Amino acid sequence: MSELTWLPLSEHPDLVAPVVAAAAAGIPDVKVAAIDESLADTAEFSEAYGTPMEESANCVIVSGHRAGVETLAAVLVLAVDRADINKTVRKHLGARKMSFAPESQAEAASGMRHGGITPIGLPADWPILIDSRVASAGPVIIGSGLRSSKLLVSGQELGGFPVQLCWISPYRGIERPGRSRISAGDATAWHRSRRWSSP
DSSP states (O other), X not given: OOOOOOEEGGGOGGGSOHHHHHHGGGSTTXXXXXXXXXXXXXXXXXXXXXXXXXXXXXEEEEEEEETTEXXXXXXEEETTOOOOIIXXXXXXXXXXXXXXXXXXXXXXXXXSOTTOOOSTXXXXXXXXXXXXXXXXXXXXXXXXXXXXXXXXXXXXXXXXXXXXXXXXXXXXXXXXXXXXXXXXXXXXXXXXXXXXXXX
């Protein structure tokens, strides 16, 4: 089993995507660890490095369409959960149709590699939806913008900084195992100066 060596990102900006390094000053305690890029996908990463899946969070880029206008957004949930993209995320973004953004579009628009996309450093005008289970999880492992490293950051830090960040509560009722239902009615948006986005 491989070991992770967590280092201060402020001292090792070369290990992450340039847009992430530029935005990382907004989260001073974030750490970075180099990994084998062939193990970047969460299941393989967890098995190879001995990290429980519930300690990682996955960030996906979604595309919403309404009246011919496309909105790109990021959704971050724990690796053991999956977001309700087609219903609740669609309603929250006010879109008529939702889909996952194609890999090539996600990479070009974010400046990051597929499999390493992270909310840190995304364009400032993108909505970022973070499930409350991430925000309350303590330290979580997320992408670095590259497949060759991972970031370790407090979920509370992620829940406190960006503009248009929506802190999303799980469905309140009968929860289906492994599924984190995003409830738009429970979402609260902060409108603050986003300190970890790209211009």
